[in-house]
Amino acid sequence: MSAHRDSFARDHLPPREQWPEFLLDRPEYRYPARLNCAVELLDRNLERGRGEHPALVTPQETLSYAQLADRVDRIARVLVDRLGLVPGNRVLLRSANNAWMVAAYFAVLKAGGIVVATMPLLRAKELSQVLRKARISHALCDARLAEELRKAEAPDLRHLVCWGDGELEGMVAQAAPGFPACDTAADDICLIGFTSGSTGEPKGTLHFHRDMLAICDGYGMQVLRPQASDVFIGSPPLAFTFGLGGLVLFPFRVGATAVLLERAPPEDLPAAIARYRATVCFTAPTAYRIMAGLAGRHDLSSLRKSVSAGEALPKPIFDSWQVATGLKLMDGIGATEMLHIFISAPEEAIRPGATGLPVPGYVARVVDEAGAEVPRGTIGRLAVKGPTGCRYLDDPRQAQYVQHGWNITGDTYIQDADGYFWYQARNDDMIISAGYNIAGPEVEAALLAHPAVAECGVVGAPDAERGMVVRAYVVPKPGVVADAALAKALQDFVKAEIAPYKYPRSVVFCDALPRTETGKLQRFALRRQAEAGA
């Protein structure tokens, strides 16, 4: 029985026959029928005697688990008693990573609402799409980011309350302490994670209370294996589920501490690791590349684990991070649809250059266009299923992502004889040049091994003779002279590293590459640039 009095999200789940198969038989994924993830992730820490342990550390404040739980309860009271929230209502959250954002997040979960967290950089037009699509009734927002939200069209919005200007703080101070958690079902929806992709309307991915625990008990407990004494740090926004898991859910599941930084560019992260004696770091592959170059200037000795996701981890970055810190960088592929990482490897099982093995409880295979598994060593489309999976909010694209019960992530992979998965490209990012299939990321990894290259992106550029040619956009390291001689040197270098037909026939030097707020290279933007002849 759902606890939701507002059934909008449930009513807009895909039809059952379009759901992925869920694998929930393993003991760690057998959850009780009634389950509120905020209780399991937050309140349980007080019962376990961790009330005085720091839950959140920010440059402004440190909150123990008891202090955070108190703030959460009071915000939940404000939502329910003053703002009329009923279970199932959608609450938009808009903020950089800070303690109020996390408190608001858990207040919505505990009250049985549905969180819709948004990236701080979204503009009014993009916010309007989310507000309409998810029929948002309430919004909690950092006052510094309120302007864009006020400009957005929000036909269903009944309340917008800000913190940072005293409004929510005032309401919280007046609210009574203590809040009885909403008695939600394990399969009540608690989160709509929006995923932008490169084109089209944003897709809302629906996740249940049990999904929030499943990623902790799967990837978290069995691959990452954190300890209660750990101090987590990193850059991904909490509106990106990579950040949500890595900076909130995984630490809270074991009663550890999370350091939250509103801005954590790779240039600043090493100093922050040293300052807070952080032990577990979550960020994107390109950030590790920059951080490896700065590691010598900071004391990173506290760090014991580092996780890379969002896009492929080229082996040269794995190598330079190991040289700089002695740590094996843990690659893992995740997706908003799957909530978090589903292929990765614990340190002792890492094969540098490979993404890894399915997280215990997930099964993955490489399939052809018809969905049949291909022999090991053959390139094909990645298909995966496990305790989590894709359920889009009212979206015809469900039938593309889920086929015959499998989640089709849109990635091209090879599985080797030992079962390891090797990333090739996004399905639509393969470059077909004179009949050859060339994976852009493989050429990028080859270029990154050259000492003159800081960053690069490789796409197909239209070509009269070959259909497409491989074009590399290269950001040179500071002080490097980017001229025709360097372009030639890079081409020769790639020919010596990988099969010569894959070398970039065209090399374009630039100052920066287009990236999303989640740290991904925007290949479509480079392709558009290439089509425009730039």
Ligand code: 3UK
């Ligand atoms: C790509 C990777 C190669 C891949 C995410 C960890 O990235 C996350 O979610 P998104 O919905 O994008 C999903 C797509 O990103 N990708 C992610 N990680 C890797 N490609 N190697 C990797 N290690 O194309 C995937 O289909 O933004 C990552 C946890 C939670 C997440 N939401």
